[in-house]
Amino acid sequence: MLVSELSPRLDRLPISRFHRRILYGVCFAFFFELADLNSFAYAATGLHKYEHMSVGTIANVTSASFGGMFIGAVFGGRLADRLGRRRALIWSVVWFSLFSLLNAVAPDTGVIILARFLTGVGLSAMTVIAITYLAETMPQSHRGRMQGAALAIGLAGIPAMAFFARAVVPTGPSGWRWVFVAGAVGVASLALIVRLPESPRWLLDHGRPEEAEATLAAIEAEVAKTAGPLPPPAAAPPVAPVRPQAPADLLRGGLAGRTLMLVGAWVFQTLGFYGFTSWVPVLLADHGFTLTQSLTFTAITTIGAVPGALLAWMISDRYRRKAPLVAVAVVTAACGLAYGLTFNTAAILVFGFGVSFFIQTFAALLYAYTPELYPTLLRNTGSGFAYGTGRLANIAGPYIVSAIYGGFGYPWVFVYIAACWTLAAVVIGLFGPPTGDIALEQLQPAAPGGHPVKTPA
Secondary structure, eight states, X not given: OXXXXXXXXXXXXXXXXXXXXXXXXXXXXXXXXXXXXXXXXXXXXXXXXXXXXXXXXXXXXXXXXXXXXXXXXXXHHXXXXXXXXXXXXXXXXXXXXXXXXXXXXXXXXXXXXXXXXXXXHHHHHHHHHHHHHHHHHSOGGGHHHHHHHHHHHHHTHHXXXXXXXXXXXXXXXXXXXXXXXXXXXXXXXXXXHTTSOOOHXXXXXXXXXXXXXXXXXXXXXXXXXXXXXXXXXXXXXXXXXXXXXXXXXXXXXXXXXXXXXXXXXXXXHHHHHHHHHTTHHHHHHHTTOOHHHHHHHHXXXXXXXXXXXXXXXXXXXXXXXXXXXXXXXXXXHHHHHHHHTOOOHHHHHHHHHHHHHHHHHHHHHHHHXXXXXXXXXXXXXXXXXXXXXXXXXXXXXXXXXXXXXXXXOHHHHHHHHHHHHHHHHHHHHHHOOOOXXXXXXXXXXXXXXXXXXXXXX
């Protein structure tokens, strides 16, 4: 089997029970991954009140978490390129679930910092592996929509965690621990994930054409059971003559510009995203609102996350990712700035809902966009490097927010957040290529070298 034969066979498949099985497995994992990812923002209010954890210490814990996310994205992504998407996805879910429990029983700040670091490793690895797996198994006409749907369903974990935290954190000194116990329930998603097949693209590009053929034939047979006779594959698309194989190729030739563009997009997106979601509950509480009020405001605004990702489902494939990414980033910047300039309850809820809505539209679009820009052999490595660099940059994020808040005041935190989203729009608008309803293999630039790399027949 050749790559040029595999792609048309996968891309002609109608959405069926097979694709929904993948979607459900990834959604379940995303639900608890996203709930756990945001858990410390809600637990921090309890730690701030009952354990007297300072804003500076909260910044230390948050930074440790993002340090772990960088490690998880980079090395988890590379591991998935070496060992396979399915196996790496299983281990990442087990990892973040187990270490979330360590957060719950942490006796002191030092253990909390370690626990958040280790939890971050699994959370970030799971994300980059899941978005790559979806990109490689979904038909080209539905890649963006399925990424949006997976994130939309998974994002229900954020308001679920927010309302759960609102119920348990104010109950007393140990209430914050139950927030992390809830995050560990994500291990239950393994019941669905272990039943998924390996990516045929990964098998083929790792010299296992017989297994790729058998896996693809099984997929086609499963789809045909529910969808009826399958249409014939389209004519084989042209494939880039050179394909990179080493991680260093991410910063060479045609991939270098894409990698730098994605790094910039993920850095500014992450700083803007977590500058808002990780700090708003604490800043509201520290600025005169009660603990219950700040958690209530935050919980209500997070409801915008799910419909925000569903907007990406509607526009992602239609407008080829790039233009929607730029437009949504600009709107997010405007909502974030407006949020910081008001203390009216209604305006806080409206603009907070807007930020929560549009940051998840952007996230769903960027989840679909990132793996499309890399070839199979480096898809997880490249996606993990870009995503992980954003997480690494956010080690400084909490200190930036803390310094701005301490030196200039509450409104300037939101000026900073708006600036981050504006820069994300600029980077993608100037340097990002359009993608969309195109075979993954046709989106790849030639790598340096000069000689084509043949796929095993």
